[in-house]
Amino acid sequence: MTPALLDRALVEEATKKSGLIWVRGTGTADRALWHVWHDGAAYVVGGGPGEQPLEGLADGGTAEVTVRSKDKGGRLVAWTAAVSEVAPPSSRLRSDRGDPHHGELWETVAAELKAKRLNAPDGEAVTGRWARECRVLCLAPVEVHTEMPEGSLAARPVETPATTRHPIPAALPKLLLKRKRKRG
Template sequence: MAEIAGVMKKAGLVWLAWGGGRPLPAWFATVDGSYVVLADRSGSAEQPLPGLAAAGTADVVVPAKPATNRLAGWKATVRRLEPGSDEWTAAAQVLRTERLNAEGLDTQLERWKTEADLLVLEPTGVISESAGQWDDRSRLETPAGSPATTRGKRPITFHRRSKRRPKLS
């Protein structure tokens, strides 16, 4: 548990995988030694983590600051906090201060009660990856589908720069 706490202090976000799906990034907050994430429930503007509340368990991957490396990976049980409870209120207040680029701060907690789930990631004690202890499986995945396309022909440009550059001296 001390190793998990040490790497989580260095992280700003984690990658969560559950139910055999592809890992998704999630920002989190530490509340009384627990790790709390906010998961969108109704397609609102909060972070989309579909199905995490019902998953029961999740794999947590903590990335290093240069995002090409991993610090650690661990297993967590997922527990939903009941809206309006003391634990929910305490976690919501901490998440509120950690939430970047939030809009509607005056109604944020009321929106979270109806449109989002506050989930606690509790470490099971199983560390799947740590420094010097990596598995050999490939991390390559196909890109997620997107309606984005590559651009077509370059537009016509008037007043192009001359190919002959003037002498500087």
């Protein structure tokens, strides 16, 4: 096998097995995105209300993708991706491309994404909402970066209003202590 085929196989296997990929679009910080791997590319959905943000990822642009190990969290491989938007059936984008199979690809990829989507607020109707309000993007590998960078790649997390840190309710220690006494 040639080095190019080995690199391609590494990208595919690592990306398939990873739950998240780290993507840096134009002018944005690295962002963790959940995805599916289909026919040699990673597909992501987002950009709409309640979905993952896709800032900096534009149709026809490029993005830097880093895949990390599920076990250790270390970088396995990085690659440059060509970004293209996959249009849903009966979409304005589909007629612009002139590709009758583009809508079929969207349906196939959307079904795979739906299977991986955790806690969708609209359940089975999620693909309809994605077709109306979100974007499905294809991140196709263009160039594999096999050299490891020097130093740490640690970065500050992206600012978000989401939080898991709140002061504990005042009554909680008392309730927990009461439960221990009943058991003991």
